[in-house]
Amino acid sequence: MSQLPVLKADLFRALAHPTRIRLLERLALGPRTVQALQSELDLDQPIVSQHLAALRAKHVVSVRREGTLAHYTLKSPLVAELLRVAREFLNDHLSESRTMLRELRREDRRAHP
Numbered sequence: 001m002s003q004l005p006v007l008k009a010d011l012f013r014a015l016a017h018p019t020r021i022r023l024l025e026r027l028a029l030g031p032r033t034v035q036a037l038q039s040e041l042d043l044d045q046p047i048v049s050q051h052l053a054a055l056r057a058k059h060v061v062s063v064r065r066e067g068t069l070a071h072y073t074l075k076s077p078l079v080a081e082l083l084r085v086a087r088e089f090l091n092d093h094l095s096e097s098r099t100m101l102r103e104l105r106r107e108d109r110r111a112h113p
Contacts, residue, residue: 014058019043020051021083027061028080031073 015021022041026032032040037048052072055061060079064071074080 011058011060014055014060015082017051017054019047020055023048023051023055024060024074024079025083027072027074028083031064031071033069033071035069037072 015024019041023037026037026040034045034048034052037043037052038045041048052061052063056063059075061072062075064073
C-alpha cells in the first residue's frame with residue numbers, strides 16, 4: 001500500500017482543529033510571534049504554543065528564534081493556497097444550500113397558501 005494516502009491523512013489531521021486554522025490564516029498574512037498570535041486571536045499562550053507545536057511537527061509551519069522571541073511562518077505558500085481553496089469550496093457548498101433553502105420556502109408557500 002502506498003504511503004501517500006497516509007501522509008495526506010496526517011496533514012489533514014494536523015489541520016483539523018478550528019484554532020489551527022485560525023493560526024494558519026494569520027500566518028498566511030505574514031510571520032507572527034506567539035505573542036502577536038495570542039493578541040490577534042485572543043487566546044492564551046499555552047494554547048497558541050501547543051497548536052503551533054503540532055503544526056511544526058507536521059512541517060506546516062516553521063520557526064525562527066530571535067532572542068527570546070519565536071517568529072512563526074508558513075512552511076510553504078501552498079498552505080495559504082490550501083486555505084483559499086477550502087474557503088472557495090465552502091462558499092460554493094453554502095451557496096448551494098442557500099439555493100435549496102429558498103426552493104424549500106417557495107415550495108412551502110405553494111403548499112400552504
